[in-house]
Amino acid sequence: MKRIPLRDATDGATYALEGEGHELVPKDNTVYIDRHGKTYDPAQSNVVLDDLAADGVMQLPRTTWFGGPSWIA
Amino acid sequence: MIVSFLRPALTVLLTLCREAEARGTETHAYFLGWRSLEECIVNTVLRAGSPIEQAALTRPDYAASAVAMQPYLDRGEILLGEAHRHAGLIGPSAGDRATLLSIPAQFEHYLAVVVTTFGDERKPVITAHTAEDGVIVEHEVRTAENAYLAHLPAPSLRVLHIGAGSGGCLVATQACKLPLRHLTILDGDDAEERNLARHLLTSKAVGKSKARMLAQYLRPRARMPITSIHRTVTPASRSRIAQLVSDHDLIINATGHPPTSILLSEICAQLRRPCIHAGVFARGSGGFVFTQTPDGPCYACLYDLQRQQTTEDADTLDALTRQYGYTEADLQAHLGLWADVNLIASVQAKAILEFLKRGDDPRRPNLYLINNDTLAITSRRVQPHPACTCQEAA
Numbered sequence: 084m085k086r087i088p089l090r091d092a093t094d095g096a097t098y099a100l101e102g103e104g105h106e107l108v109p110k111d112n113t114v115y116i117d118r119h120g121k122t123y124d125p126a127q128s129n130v131v132l133d134d135l136a137a138d139g140v141m142q143l144p145r146t147t148w149f150g151g152p153s154w155i156a
Numbered sequence: 157m158i159v160s161f162l163r164p165a166l167t168v169l170l171t172l173c174r175e176a177e178a179r180g181t182e183t184h185a186y187f188l189g190w191r192s193l194e195e196c197i198v199n200t201v202l203r204a205g206s207p208i209e210q211a212a213l214t215r216p217d218y219a220a221s222a223v224a225m226q227p228y229l230d231r232g233e234i235l236l237g238e239a240h241r242h243a244g245l246i247g248p249s250a251g252d253r254a255t256l257l258s259i260p261a262q263f264e265h266y267l268a269v270v271v272t273t274f275g276d277e278r279k280p281v282i283t284a285h286t287a288e289d290g291v292i293v294e295h296e297v298r299t300a301e302n303a304y305l306a307h308l309p310a311p312s313l314r315v316l317h318i319g320a321g322s323g324g325c326l327v328a329t330q331a332c333k334l335p336l337r338h339l340t341i342l343d344g345d346d347a348e349e350r351n352l353a354r355h356l357l358t359s360k361a362v363g364k365s366k367a368r369m370l371a372q373y374l375r376p377r378a379r380m381p382i383t384s385i386h387r388t389v390t391p392a393s394r395s396r397i398a399q400l401v402s403d404h405d406l407i408i409n410a411t412g413h414p415p416t417s418i419l420l421s422e423i424c425a426q427l428r429r430p431c432i433h434a435g436v437f438a439r440g441s442g443g444f445v446f447t448q449t450p451d452g453p454c455y456a457c458l459y460d461l462q463r464q465q466t467t468e469d470a471d472t473l474d475a476l477t478r479q480y481g482y483t484e485a486d487l488q489a490h491l492g493l494w495a496d497v498n499l500i501a502s503v504q505a506k507a508i509l510e511f512l513k514r515g516d517d518p519r520r521p522n523l524y525l526i527n528n529d530t531l532a533i534t535s536r537r538v539q540p541h542p543a544c545t546c547q548e549a550a
Contacts, residue, residue, distance in 0.1 A: 148215070149250075150241070
């Protein structure tokens with residue numbers, strides 16, 4: 084089992100992403116960024132656990148905001 | 157929830173929006189700060205890197221923002237949400253609502269703040285929304301003069317307050333002013349003459365149940381119904397005490413008696429009830445307040461602190477004399493002891509207040525040490541002792 088430290092910016096805790104190295108990281112509108120700013124976006128490409136930086140990543144929600152009443156995601 | 161902006165953060169946000177208005181584009185910012193159950197305070201507005209900022213669409217620069225956030229997260233702030241600008245449209249657009257509803261569940265209470273500018277002399281309008289169980293909820297937006305989280309939830313907790321002695325009566329006097337649903341006072345002792353030097357009760361209470369007399373004193377001063385129970389916490393009464401603990405949401409241990417505290421701690425750990433303990437060190441030299449929560453350390457995990465505690469009840473006065481050289485005459489002469497106990501009681505009342513505001517927040521201290529000589533209060537986050545029996549139960 085591989086464990087990648089996962090820093091949650093919204094509650095201040097550090098968790099672990101666990102799984103086999105070849106498992107895909109979930110595509111749930113979450114973006115992962117390592118300490119040096121490299122971004123891993125499962126929505127853009129398949130990201131496996133082994134791709135993530137071993138010293139940890141931060142997770143942020145994947146968001147787009149719109150300026151007019153008729154715009155939809 | 158109330159969303160409060162500290163003035164410097166609000167200034168930064170409005171400046172970003174005015175600049176975007178001049179460009180004719182959206183703008184994006186993350187904001188960080190602190191949160192309790194009822195309030196969040198925005199301290200930092202962060203626009204990092206090169207967010208996508210088009211005429212009617214904006215997206216953060218995740219890479220630059222994550223790196224830029226690190227120092228703020230390291231000093232205890234958390235990510236509260238994101239802000240962007242609208243021209244003329246107040247509140248989230250249909251697309252914004254869809255985005256908010258699509259934010260993964262692990263980002264609880266994630267705020268979408270919209271700053272609406274009008275291109276004329278009208279002041280910007282700021283709205284704040286979250287998605288709660290699939291429903292978009294609007295929150296009140298205010299400015300705050302400082303970062304102190306002050307708002308409390310509506311009354312919901314039933315509190316069992318054990319110990320109506322010199323410290324307990326002071327804690328209960330504070331607790332009865334808080335938004336609680338119900339307060340139960342439990343103590344098995346009758347008031348004695350020797351208690352009066354360190355108690356709110358008067359000579360009229362001598363010979364009567366401390367719990368009943370304290371409840372009588374508190375009722376005209378209280379916001380909630382108060383019940384009294386005349387019962388001692390002992391191993392023999394364990395099952396009855398466990399039933400009482402089960403019927404309440406928060407337990408206050410103001411007995412200051414180590415064996416009683418260990419018993420209460422075991423019961424609360426088994427029944428997964430939070431318990432706020434307090435103890436006074438020998439001769440009133442100081443004390444501690446400890447918030448025990450389910451899955452966290454228990455009272456027994458604080459072994460070293462228990463050894464410094466003392467107690468006043470009649471059964472252990474002999475022990476006090478043997479162990480601490482503290483005679484009953486000393487106790488009568490020690491008129492300042494109630495002032496010393498008052499400091500520990502005040503910290504215990506403050507711990508109750510913090511629990512109401514934040515619940516079991518793993519980032520907050522759970523142990524406060526009070527030094528009555530230097531008037532210093534230190535705090536720390538204690539972890540379960542690896543050899544403690546509470547870890548076997550877990």
